Amino acid sequence: MNFLKIFSQIEEQDPEIYGRLDTRRDAMRSFAGLGKKIALTSLPFALGSMLNKAYGQTPNSSVLDVLNYALTLEYLEYEFYATALNSSGLIPAGAATGAITTIRNHELAHVNFLKTAISAAGGTPVAKPTFDLSGGNGSGNGPFKAAFTSYELFLAVAQTLEDTGVRAYKGQAGNLIGTGDVLEAALNIHSVEARHASHIRQMRKANNFGDVKPWITGKEPGLGSANALVQASYDGEENTVQAGVNIVNINGQSISANAASESFDEPLTKAQVLAIVDPFIV
């Protein structure tokens, strides 16, 4: 994403934007003056404030709600990985630490991106909740309390968080139709979470922690005795009918029910996700 691209895309969505600003020439001059320095760090701010200027009001509250909901999930993911990386002896040095560091850095970048975009659009970013990463609703004694001493449990929770995150973003896409850059940014985060999920699943397989693939098969969490704890994050993934079309053996092709379920990731509603993460939020 670059600034120019955003500008031209906003124009597509709203041909009147130059009227809302000053003139096309003025608008471009101000953008040209900003130059490439704006590229990454200022992008969410520029995006939000430009929308404000163009429309003279904050975006509708449902869009800000979606962004704050996403921010809450990103806070949780970041806190989880940051805590793990600070737990000495948990994650093996080398490739594993490298991968988890990469993922933590992305989650932090998402937190910062969303906070800045929400503020710049005239909204108020939610504060970081107090988390109980044991999943104990504040008791510190939940079912995942060993996640920072057991590498196996850590990766199990990581897989669940990532797969849930993918489903959460997917469930909000429809609420962002017509928002142009906001929708696109959400999609750009969504696919990063899916890349994370794929890698965590490969790590679990490589360590013989679970017979999982990079993709979700049926509604199987692949966590063995811990399956029941996370089943809500996987229920519905077994779907093999899309838009009324049965994917199993579609059009005479040999497509198994497993492959059909793997081919499409399924969304979760906000209510479903909040119920899943509730034990982690004090």
Next chain:
Amino acid sequence: MKVPEKNGLENVDVLAFQKALQRREFLRYTGYAGTALAAGSLLGLASCKDGDSDGGVSFGSGDVAILNYAYALEQLEAAFYTQLIATPFSGMTTGEKSLLTDVRDHEVAHREFFKAALGTNAIRDLEVDFSSINFTSRDSVLGTAKAFEDLGVSAYNGAGRYITTPDYLLLAGKIVSVEARHAAYIRDLISNGTFADSTVIDGNGLDKSRKPREVLTIAAPYIKTRLDANTLPA
């Protein structure tokens, strides 16, 4: 099937070219003359807007055009993985063959889904050109797979904003995360830990997006059938 020579001047869409020239002035003005321009201006795409008798396959309009665009990409991916499994590269392990067969099945499922969902609006079967790929070579095959998967992710990410029907947007979302899972897997096969490296993820932690015409330009060397991208968003 008629396959005109690519990139002959007579095949360049004059209107798109003029637009590109205007865009170039804009880019110069703002100091952003970049590679996107080159990608957008010389697609080797047809100038005929209706039908495919002469000017290439038309994607249709509105959401149908976006879905046909996705269908075209899924045709390309499915054909690639079908060939990959039919003629495995040397040294493919049992585990790799199993997961790459999954990927083939996913892409075939995607392709057939779009074909069924689009019905009579679907574009025809595309003819692919994999002559540049050495299917016996692990490096050649996985390198191509990586390019296709990353391209697919960026294509869906870039197309979402043009979809106006919530159900279609959700379906695109259901597919793109599976493509991202593939992309991460293929990348890790090539070099473990590159599932989401800085070549695809920017400093804001965002994956790439690409515009439809840029995607088709990148895919063009692998597609023999002429495509008319005029009805797709520039």
